[in-house]
Structures are given as structure tokens and as C-alpha cells.
Amino acid sequence: MCVLRYVLLQVPGFLLVLALLWIAWSNEWISAFTFFLVILILIFKDVLLYPFYKSALQPGPTDMASKLHGAEALVRLPLDPVGQIYIRGEIWKARSVGDVPIPSGTRVVVTDHNGLTLQVRPVRDEPDQY
Numbered sequence: 485m486c487v488l489r490y491v492l493l494q495v496p497g498f499l500l501v502l503a504l505l506w507i508a509w510s511n512e513w514i515s516a517f518t519f520f521l522v523i524l525i526l527i528f529k530d531v532l533l534y535p536f537y538k539s540a541l542q543p544g545p546t547d548m549a550s551k552l553h554g555a556e557a558l559v560r561l562p563l564d565p566v567g568q569i570y571i572r573g574e575i576w577k578a579r580s581v582g583d584v585p586i587p588s589g590t591r592v593v594v595t596d597h598n599g600l601t602l603q604v605r606p607v608r609d610e611p612d613q614y
Contacts, residue, residue, distance in 0.1 A: 489541045490534055491530075501526060549597040552594045553596065556594075557572075557591070557594065557602075558570045558590075558591060559587065559588050560588065563580040563592075564586075565584070566578070567586075576600070581603055581605040586606055592605060592606055593605060
């Protein structure tokens with residue numbers, strides 16, 4: 485899927501260069517060797533740059549709330565069960581997981597969202613004991 489998207493993004497530029505090369509070749513401004521050399525260089529360039537574009541072409545979260553999953557925040561207004569948190573320089577409406585009250589100043593982590601309301605749970609500082 486990413487390869488197809490990448491190829492489709494390259495087609496307009498390739499066709500433009502091809503048209504300009506055709507005009508230059510038909511007016512004898514460039515040789516046939518130069519014409520084909522430039523085409524080969526363009527194809528080689530696309531093959532070489534694809535790994536760098538691949539991650540940008542993959543679909544990802546489309547909304548800001550999805551991008552906050554797993555991020556830590558600070559409770560601004562107590563969650564009982566709904567309140568406000570401060571996360572990445574913004575204030576968001578939040579609901580505690582399981583509707584458990586969480587006091588102001590508690591560090592929480594975003595686990596999910598429902599619309600623009602983030603679902604959070606308190607951050608546990610101590611490691612799990614086995």
C-alpha cells in the first residue's frame with residue numbers, strides 16, 4: 485500500500501520532467517543518451533528515497549486525542565469521576581478509569597478516549613512485585 489502511494493505521488497513530477505525532456509530531445513537540445521540517462525536517474529532517485537518516505541506514508545492516528553494515548557499528565561481539577569488534566573501544554577477534560585476519584589496534583593497516564601474526553605488512570609511509581 486505504501487509503495488503504491490509513493491509511486492502515485494511521484495507520477496506528476498515524473499510526467500512533467502518527461503514532457504520537458506521530450507521537448508528538449510525533439511528540438512535536438514539534448515541527445516537520446518541524455519534523455520534516457522535523466523529518466524534512469526529519476527527512477528534511481530525514487531528507489532533510493534523510498535525508505536525515507538515510507539514511515540510518512542503509513543496511516544496513523546487522525547485525531548489529537550489518539551496521539552495522547554500512553555502520555556503522562558497532571559490532574560488540574562479533581563477527577564470525580566470527571567475533571568481536567570494538564571497534558572503537553574494543554575488542558576483536557578478527563579474521566580478516571582473505573583470512575584475512581586483522583587485528587588488534584590496526581591500524575592496520571594492516558595489509557596483511552598471517548599470523543600474529546602480522555603480516559604486516565606493514576607501513574608504507579610513503584611515497580612510491580614512478583
